[in-house]
Amino acid sequence: MATETKKTATKATTKKPAAVKKAPAKKAAAKKPAVKKVAPKKVAAKAAPKKASPVKKAAVKKAAAKAPSSKTVTFRIKRGEQVDGAFEARHEDFKIKYDDSTTVLQGLEMIKGEQDGSLTFRRSCRASICGSCGMFINNRSRLACKTKIKDMVGGVKENMNVPASGNIIEIEAQKNQPVLKDLVVDIQPFYKKVENITPFVQEGAETNADVDKTSFEQVNMVSNCIMCGACYSDCTAMVENPDFLGPAALAKAFRFVSDPREGQKTDRLKELSEKNGVWDCTRCGMCVDACPKGVAPMEAIIKLRTRSMNSGVTNNPGARHAMSFKKDIATWGVLNEPVMLLKTLRHNVIKQAGNALNLVRKGKIPNPLPFDHKVEGLNEVRDIFKELEKNPIDVETRAEDTGPGAG
Ligand code: SF4
Numbered sequence: 273m274a275t276e277t278k279k280t281a282t283k284a285t286t287k288k289p290a291a292v293k294k295a296p297a298k299k300a301a302a303k304k305p306a307v308k309k310v311a312p313k314k315v316a317a318k319a320a321p322k323k324a325s326p327v328k329k330a331a332v333k334k335a336a337a338k339a340p341s342s343k344t345v346t347f348r349i350k351r352g353e354q355v356d357g358a359f360e361a362r363h364e365d366f367k368i369k370y371d372d373s374t375t376v377l378q379g380l381e382m383i384k385g386e387q388d389g390s391l392t393f394r395r396s397c398r399a400s401i402c403g404s405c406g407m408f409i410n411n412r413s414r415l416a417c418k419t420k421i422k423d424m425v426g427g428v429k430e431n432m433n434v435p436a437s438g439n440i441i442e443i444e445a446q447k448n449q450p451v452l453k454d455l456v457v458d459i460q461p462f463y464k465k466v467e468n469i470t471p472f473v474q475e476g477a478e479t480n481a482d483v484d485k486t487s488f489e490q491v492n493m494v495s496n497c498i499m500c501g502a503c504y505s506d507c508t509a510m511v512e513n514p515d516f517l518g519p520a521a522l523a524k525a526f527r528f529v530s531d532p533r534e535g536q537k538t539d540r541l542k543e544l545s546e547k548n549g550v551w552d553c554t555r556c557g558m559c560v561d562a563c564p565k566g567v568a569p570m571e572a573i574i575k576l577r578t579r580s581m582n583s584g585v586t587n588n589p590g591a592r593h594a595m596s597f598k599k600d601i602a603t604w605g606v607l608n609e610p611v612m613l614l615k616t617l618r619h620n621v622i623k624q625a626g627n628a629l630n631l632v633r634k635g636k637i638p639n640p641l642p643f644d645h646k647v648e649g650l651n652e653v654r655d656i657f658k659e660l661e662k663n664p665i666d667v668e669t670r671a672e673d674t675g676p677g678a679g
Pocket residue numbers: 503506507508509510518519552553554555556557558559560569570573
């Protein structure tokens with residue numbers, strides 16, 4: 273190829289005198305740049321061999337990949353074990369080298385293989401499939417095999433919620449579960465809750481032979497759950513109430529309520545509307561952020577609430593609270609909190625007497641009489657509700673939905 277280019281260059285140079293002979297001196301001078309134009313061809317001819325050596329390029333790339341990375345990071349790991357029924361914790365720092373592709377799990381394996389073989393953690397697939405490497409990394413539950421070190425040390429990244437922490441990555445076991453050793457939690461309470469929602473299709477009168485696209489997508493989306501426990505670990509309601517069924521179990525329950533083959537949908541909705549069920553969720557959204565598979569458990573919980581109420585399962589504090597809330601806003605444009613508490617808890621409101629007295633003392637209980645709560649633009653608020661009555665929002669299939677069932 274280089275030889276051909278050289279020949280071309282020589283031809284161009286030999287043509288130059290002919291041009292000078294035919295043209296007057298001035299024109300010949302004007303044609304001089306033509307000779308210059310040929311020159312870049314020569315340069316290109318010199319550069320050509322570089323392009324033509326992909327083998328050399330690959331060798332250089334390989335050598336670069338093999339070169340040890342100069343970047344280092346410190347893993348600050350909360351370790352510990354059970355001693356006489358109590359968990360004794362300590363923090364230990366380990367320094368490791370990493371490159372742009374190193375995951376937190378690979379870092380932990382380096383530590384276990386080269387620095388401290390007693391470091392204990394779970395892992396299996398290394399590919400975000402088995403769910404066993406769930407741990408609390410830089411303030412959020414994540415899969416260690418899906419989390420790259422470079423994303424954790426680089427400060428705040430989109431959707432990563434990483435606090436800038438210099439060159440240190442803080443790692444500890446998942447929350448809301450008893451820790452057995454180092455980064456390993458006891459997963460039995462988590463699985464017990466899944467077992468409690470009867471995780472299989474039951475025979476019954478409500479079986480439907482028709483499978484529509486929406487129900488298929490809803491079942492399919494929740495089926496992506498890999499039982500990693502990240503949502504359970506980050507659930508804020510679980511901190512206050514360890515008996516709460518939790519996001520993963522409720523998402524799974526939604527999967528069965530949505531399954532056309534399920535024969536006992538209403539009974540399921542009744543059970544899920546009881547204490548520790550769908551109404552105990554605070555709708556904080558942490559489970560949606562934490563889930564590495566896009567299951568969006570909170571969206572499933574909201575749909576379960578809606579379906580319960582649409583099925584007439586309303587005789588519970590959660591449903592009464594929602595109905596009272598809606599009625600207050602539609603009527604007065606503002607909440608009447610003392611009355612709403614009474615409607616929600618009924619005779620059980622007496623159990624809140626102590627709290628109520630404290631609030632009265634601090635002047636925090638508003639006047640329950642409606643005429644004291646006039647708000648501006650009330651007619652517009654009422655018009656919105658009238659419009660919603662005529663055109664209700666379909667929470668099952670609304671276009672902007674990103675939760676289970678989103679098409
Ligand atoms: S949205 Fe509900 S279920 Fe999800 S983390 Fe928050 S409280 Fe828990």
